[in-house]
Amino acid sequence: MKNQTLFFAFFASFFLLISCQEKGTEIVSNELEEIPLSYAQGFEIQRAADYWVLEVTQPWKGADQSFRYVVLEEHAQLPDGEFDGVVQLPVEDVILTSTTQIPHLDLLGATDRLLAFPNLDLISSEKVWDRIRQNQIEDLGSAPSANIEMVLDLEPDWMMISTLGSDVKNLELLQKAGIAAPINGEYVEQHPLGRAEWIKFTGVLLGKLDAADSIFRAVESAYLEAKALTDQVADSEKPSVLSGVLYQDVWYAPGAESWGAKILENAGGAYIFKENEGSGSLELNYEYVLDQALDTEYWIGSADFASIDEMGAAEPRYRAFKAFQTGNVFTYTGKRGPKGGYEYFELGYMRPDWVLKDLIKILHPELLPDYQLYFYTQLDE
16 A cells, blocks of 8 residues: 555656746755855855845945845745845845946846936946936935935835945934845955955846846956966066045055955055055055155056146155155056046956956056056156
8 A cells, every 4th residue: 555655646746847937937946055155255146046035244344134135936935034125126226325226237238227326427227327327316315325205206126235334324214115235345345356256246137137146257357367467576576556545634545354455465566565464445544655655666546637847846745755766557447437436446346357457557557468458547747
């Protein structure tokens, strides 16, 4: 009797499998499967049969809480569990709050889904500006946080929050209004490719993870290919590099573990502050910087000056440095949008391979003889 029962159970399972195959139906599980990430450490992706779970584990520096969002495929049911936001695919209208998020839409072919943005003048994307000129994108104001009343009236499918701004204070209000507000903590990532990998976060929210993964892999490949050019550069051949500027008698420069310092290292530069630990911005006094960097060969990242003369006039103490005297001063303001927005602060996170190639061209021009600087420009007289 037992063998007969097993036979019928097997036959029923076999018939169900054949029936599903004939109808083109997949037998899938609703168990969550982890989607591995290569560099990003601030978020996680899990997928089930008809939904995705995004968890932001590092929404800001030093955070002791995480945020979970569920992204439902079309006609999917909300799974059990607690979520900080629910996104229903397909997505038609979104709001962004940081220029670094805009390249994600452009690259994923979703620029037309941008509904609103705070302070449109900061944007450099020509694709977005085409829509701005046609009055298809709302300006949410230039205050530290987006105009929340406008956001509620617009009712986007989701609004991406950057924790560098003040929009976090509106999370509870957005949640009560039923507007998903996924937090983008890309700036916490210190590996250059870690920040770029956040395009996968946006990809899930748009139902375009495969496209996002393909775009990221191309960026990764280009970055590693460029980095390989400097792997054999001897320490003795790495030029010394100063970075940062004075602001109210404090010299701000990238810490040794920061995104900027790591790209300088990958470009074959000897960063003058490589012993100064920190993943954020260092705060140094002028006398210390002068002592450490007086004879530095290059100065990269010198803020917004139109010329080296203007730079020296704005702060005469800059004239003491060898890099200033020899004209080896480079700034990231080479490209701007229609209203002056810096493309570096928009596209740089997503294209660290271009930033890296710029720096290699500056520090080791013989390694990229035919390459033209994209973000950076040399200050002239």
